[in-house]
Amino acid sequence: NAGVTQTPKFQVLKTGQSMTLQCAQDMNHEYMSWYRQDPGMGLRLIHYSVGAGITDQGEVPNGYNVSRSTTEDFPLRLLSAAPSQTSVYFCATARQGGNTIYFGEGSWLTVV
Amino acid sequence: AQSVSQHNHHVILSEAASLELGCNYSYGGTVNLFWYVQYPGQHLQLLLKYFSGDPLVKGIKGFEAEFIKSKFSFNLRKPSVQWSDTAEYFCAGGSFKTIFGAGTRLFVKA
Numbered sequence: 188n189a190g191v192t193q194t195p196k197f198q199v200l201k202t203g204q205s206m207t208l209q210c211a212q213d214m215n216h217e218y219m220s221w222y223r224q225d226p227g228m229g230l231r232l233i234h235y236s237v238g239a240g241i242t243d244q245g246e247v248p249n250g251y252n253v254s255r256s257t258t259e260d261f262p263l264r265l266l267s268a269a270p271s272q273t274s275v276y277f278c279a280t281a282r283q284g285g286n287t288i289y290f291g292e293g294s295w296l297t298v299v
Numbered sequence: 300a301q302s303v304s305q306h307n308h309h310v311i312l313s314e315a316a317s318l319e320l321g322c323n324y325s326y327g328g329t330v331n332l333f334w335y336v337q338y339p340g341q342h343l344q345l346l347l348k349y350f351s352g353d354p355l356v357k358g359i360k361g362f363e364a365e366f367i368k369s370k371f372s373f374n375l376r377k378p379s380v381q382w383s384d385t386a387e388y389f390c391a392g393g394s395f396k397t398i399f400g401a402g403t404r405l406f407v408k409a
């Protein structure tokens with residue numbers, strides 16, 4: 188997964204706190220997306236972007252905010268963390284017209 | 300609405316048994332289908348993908364999948380599983396907006 192970097196890898200938050208998960212890629216891919224992975228539910232798409240300045244909602248967008256000011260970065264913001272947001276978060280990128288998704292290594296988030 | 304469903308949540312097999320994991324998709328437009336594997340404690344790895352052409356797709360580690368358009372299916376197969384195939388398997392469909400199935404946990408008994 189060289190090329191997609193997620194930080195932090197682990198984070199513990201208190202309910203109500205806000206934080207940002209960072210995702211950076213150096214492959215010049217147009218498409219970037221955020222997923223959360225929960226047991227028995229697979230990966231669910233939170234938000235995605237088809238290019239700088241363009242974002243859209245996925246399957247489970249509530250409680251999350253994104254922006255895409257540059258091609259390289261696609262941060263995911265938790266506005267007011269809730270225990271239901273305890274999950275593993277994956278950032279993914281893809282080239283327009285390409286056929287392979289590249290995943291980051293994941294960010295483990297616990298909200299207490 | 301775009302969706303991907305996997306038939307089994309848990310599968311237990313003995314070594315050397317044959318494997319088939321079911322996947323059905325529901326969306327229009329270009330068909331892009333994938334199978335990913337996630338070993339315990341690791342991130343997702345691409346097993347194989349289908350975009351067009353030969354509906355029988357061969358992937359890594361001896362896996363293959365067959366795209367059957369009339370059944371909206373993309374089942375994953377392996378003739379003889381090994382203990383090291385114990386993992387969670389995800390079917391996915393779409394392009395930049397890729398949707399994943401809920402996953403199937405495979406446990407292979409040695």
